Amino acid sequence: MAPPNYFEEEIFLPAKAWFIILSLIAALLLNLLPLQGYMLTLRPDFIALVLLYWNLNHRVDMGVAFGMGLLMDVGNSNMLGQHALAYCVMIFISLLLRRRLYIFGLLKQAPQVGLMLLVAQSVTLLTELLNRADFPGWYFFLASVTGAFLWPVLSILLRVSHSQKYDQNAL
């Protein structure tokens, strides 16, 4: 690992609200892309990822997660409230783990984020099973794995919006 550069460090400014909204819309767009086959199974839940990112680095109200969940439910034509429930539970867990996650680098955060995504997926699976659906097979959970892999990339992308290069020696 490269030694930290003490002369130039990044500071994180509070993100602008419009950017959070924009990133959530983009995530919704990615979640609604009409994919098929392998791509569909491997597609991570972008909304969950973006919600997690903003919850760790900013603070996202649980109501926002609930609202995004409702949008997903209508877009996915699931039961109303299914994704909303999953996102709320996930956001709650990330609130508990928030301080812990700060001390890890992006790569070490990834598996923990993957676990949170897994919890969200398990909640949706559970509601479906209660609604007499069949178990879709273990490949269903692959989306959480790809989500974990995507976490560092996504974090770097979203970080651009609210970080500034800051040189202590500069005036």
Place this chain on the structure above:
Amino acid sequence: MEAAQPFFKHGPGPLLRLVFFVLLSLILMVVDTHFKYLYEVRQTIAVVISPVQRLAYIPTKISDLVNDFFVAQNLADENLRLKQQHLVDSGKLQQFLALMAENEHLRKLLETSQRNKSKTIVAEIISVPPDPFSRRVTLDKGIKNGIQLGQVVIDNLGVVGQITRIYPWSSEVTLITDREHSVPVQIVRNGIRSVVFGTGKDKTLELQYMANNADIQNGDSLVTSGIDGTYPSGLPVALVSKIKRDASSAFASIFCTPVAGVDRNKQVLILFPRTNPETPVESIDVQSKDKGLEESGAP
């Protein structure tokens, strides 16, 4: 341990918020699955989400265009093939027109109601089931195009499903493979009527409540019987693919493969119901058929 007084006033704590939202979503789910009160809520959310849905469909459209461009190089071959196909089809169509005329004539003789030609509208699939649970697709036509609940959706091969939710600019089709969906069918070979149920799995339908000794074979073709008055009669639905006759149960378990290709087609046809809804055409149809049989058997 005494909790420290918060320095800044926040709203209710995370646990309380979680409990609130969990309860709210549980209530929503129960109401949505068991009652029909959330129609307006869904409508509103659908209006919000519809532009995003359309935007999400654009990449597919572009890739189709690009594909079309490359396909254009094989256009001569395709043109030839289509011309041959057209020739074959128009031959069949001529026969069909003659049969239609004959059918109308016979119907006049029988003094039953006329079979109206059903109107159709072409729609595009803008969203396929995005998760393994939902057997539903979204079409780009909605209330503004005159779409109503319960309309039948077909493609060039057979029945796709039925419209179960309508929004201003889009509509939702429940596929025949959905576990809550059933289609009344008839076996083409011998005319046995039955009902085919979705299983919730891709490309699998089940023919339930057929006796173990029922005359049914692998490869039998099922078409809609039209008894329900929803599906017009004679549309291809499925092919029988697997029959398990178990002596310990009264019914055979029969699995079928739907003929329509939802995963292959981008465009589907929405059928409009016949214009005289007060006389259920199909029941008359069945009666007249039976009458016809009696009459032919009587002398």
